[in-house]
Amino acid sequence: MVGSIIENQLVKKILVSSKSIAMVGVSSIKKEENSANVIRRPSIIVMKYLQEFGYKVIPVNPNAVGKEIYGEPIVFSLEDIPIPVDIVNIFRPSKETPLLARQAVKIKAKVIWLQYGIQHEETEKIANSASITCVSNKCIKQEYQRIFLNMNPVFPLLQKN
Numbered sequence: 001m002v003g004s005i006i007e008n009q010l011v012k013k014i015l016v017s018s019k020s021i022a023m024v025g026v027s028s029i030k031k032e033e034n035s036a037n038v039i040r041r042p043s044i045i046v047m048k049y050l051q052e053f054g055y056k057v058i059p060v061n062p063n064a065v066g067k068e069i070y071g072e073p074i075v076f077s078l079e080d081i082p083i084p085v086d087i088v089n090i091f092r093p094s095k096e097t098p099l100l101a102r103q104a105v106k107i108k109a110k111v112i113w114l115q116y117g118i119q120h121e122e123t124e125k126i127a128n129s130a131s132i133t134c135v136s137n138k139c140i141k142q143e144y145q146r147i148f149l150n151m152n153p154v155f156p157l158l159q160k161n
Contacts, residue, residue, distance in 0.1 A: 018086035025091035028064030
């Protein structure tokens with residue numbers, strides 16, 4: 001689905017002007033789980049993709065603090081990130097996003113980005129009242145591909161190495 005011209009301009013402006021992305025809900029490896037399965041999860045695919053295009057991506061997952069994903073240490077919460085955050089990219093259920101929006105306001109993020117399938121009216125109101133741009137129900141990776149690479153974005157099938 002192609003967005004409107006104004007929507008496309010906004011997404012392009014966000015992606016061009018942003019350098020750091022806090023990725024909330026990035027998947028982690030549980031003890032009983034095969035690590036090969038984790039790298040196939042959408043949050044991991046998106047994180048690696050964004051890193052490859054020059055973004056600093058900070059993984060946020062309270063269940064995996066101290067571990068690393070693609071060279072980045074996982075932090076407990078948005079408030080534990082030691083650098084300014086441009087985009088808070090959320091891979092969590094919609095009902096959890098108002099709390100995360102309040103945290104994003106507290107750390108002075110510029111954008112709250114709710115991944116595909118995630119949207120919440122209260123989250124959008126929190127963002128708007130703090131003059132934070134809120135993007136809902138869009139995959140940041142797919143939007144990057146569509147706008148900058150002129151690709152019809154899909155998640156690739158991943159092969160075992």
